[in-house]
Amino acid sequence: MPIFTVLSPAEQVADHLRDGLVQGRWRETMPGAPLLARELGIDPKTADAALRLLEGRGLLVPQGAGKRRRIELPPSGESVRPLRVAIGLGEPADRGADYLAELQHALIVAGHDAHFSEKCLLELDMDTEKIGKMVERGGADAWVLCGGSRGVLEWFVEQGTPTFAIFGRYDGLPIAGTRPNKLPAYRAAVEKLVGLGHRRIALLARSMRRLPEPGGSERAFLDALESHGIPTGTYNLPDWEDNREGFEELLTRLFQVTPPTALIIQESFLFHAAHHFITRHGLRVPEDVSLICTDADRTFSWCIPSVSHISWDSGAIIRRVVRWAAAIGNGKEDLLQVLTKAEFVEGGTIAPPPDR
Numbered sequence: 001m002p003i004f005t006v007l008s009p010a011e012q013v014a015d016h017l018r019d020g021l022v023q024g025r026w027r028e029t030m031p032g033a034p035l036l037a038r039e040l041g042i043d044p045k046t047a048d049a050a051l052r053l054l055e056g057r058g059l060l061v062p063q064g065a066g067k068r069r070r071i072e073l074p075p076s077g078e079s080v081r082p083l084r085v086a087i088g089l090g091e092p093a094d095r096g097a098d099y100l101a102e103l104q105h106a107l108i109v110a111g112h113d114a115h116f117s118e119k120c121l122l123e124l125d126m127d128t129e130k131i132g133k134m135v136e137r138g139g140a141d142a143w144v145l146c147g148g149s150r151g152v153l154e155w156f157v158e159q160g161t162p163t164f165a166i167f168g169r170y171d172g173l174p175i176a177g178t179r180p181n182k183l184p185a186y187r188a189a190v191e192k193l194v195g196l197g198h199r200r201i202a203l204l205a206r207s208m209r210r211l212p213e214p215g216g217s218e219r220a221f222l223d224a225l226e227s228h229g230i231p232t233g234t235y236n237l238p239d240w241e242d243n244r245e246g247f248e249e250l251l252t253r254l255f256q257v258t259p260p261t262a263l264i265i266q267e268s269f270l271f272h273a274a275h276h277f278i279t280r281h282g283l284r285v286p287e288d289v290s291l292i293c294t295d296a297d298r299t300f301s302w303c304i305p306s307v308s309h310i311s312w313d314s315g316a317i318i319r320r321v322v323r324w325a326a327a328i329g330n331g332k333e334d335l336l337q338v339l340t341k342a343e344f345v346e347g348g349t350i351a352p353p354p355d356r
Helices: 009-022 033-040 044-056 092-096 098-109 128-138 150-159 183-196 216-227 244-254 268-280 298-302 314-329
Strands: 069-071 084-088 113-116 142-146 163-166 176-181 201-204 262-265 290-293 308-312 337-345
Touching: 009 033, 009 044, 033 044, 044 069, 044 314, 084 098, 098 113, 098 314, 128 150, 142 150, 142 314, 150 163, 163 314, 176 183, 176 314, 183 201, 183 216, 183 262, 183 290, 183 308, 183 337, 201 216, 201 244, 244 268, 262 268, 268 290, 268 298, 314 337
Parallel strands: 084 113, 084 142, 142 163, 163 176, 176 337, 201 262, 262 290, 290 308
Antiparallel strands: 308 337
8 A cells, every 4th residue: 555645734835836836836036925825825834834845845045034035946847867865874963963854854855765874974983895885785876974084975986976965074075065164153152252261262073073184163263262372282172082981081181180161062962961071070051161062953942051052054955955966866967065154153151261
């Protein structure tokens, strides 16, 4: 018996609007949710959700607050070949990432068979031999890789399989990719901390971001410190073994002699682990230690005080991947690398250092 799929109201409206777009009901730009809600006799929230679904399918492109979405249809008569797309997770924590679940859904809505890889890249030790066996078993037409190391991305380029990199060290490689442009946000975070009086600031970065040399965001962090006359070294960007025990050892080492007054932490699960370490050792956030996370997380909205973090639009990344998949399905090469906007969001986890 075929699978019976029940569409949500927003999905039904999105399908209706998609048919109207294909038939030329609207051209160049799309009316906003309030106007569509009145025209269709539906709730504005449902209309807005439907428009966002069409964004995810790559049919509409947002142009900023208060502006109509731009219509972006494939050329007339052009049919997209459905692809079997494998989404290669970087690490186990990615399994709970909302934007990756939304990405899978957007690819499926666009007509592709999208599934997550059986194992994460870190679970395979970023070992290309192990990854190669997984790729061969999967038989995917195209891969979307999250947080791939330089070596892994180079290996995928050599294989010739269409590959899209989300995050990862893809600069200079002939591969499509996208990530938030966090450099200005890193600089803004350092500016804020230094302005509050912090001098002992450390960035806790994963090994793939530090090795074989610091990535762009890490260099921006170090450059920002040096611009304020703060000498930099391994204290500011420490090495550590990329596992739970290594992270605990790193924090113990940092707080033994000259404890940092501020930590900038990559990835939300590491932020929570560091916060837990700090409270276990009788320290307070932000009175004793200021904390900033370089990513947003849905759990942050439940935190008191609010978490200082770097925010970025996951929708822009999803739309970019969907457009890439459409190009690959049409037999076209797409190696475009795009940066999306990111910004520093000040929360209640930063304050002047305790010696001020």
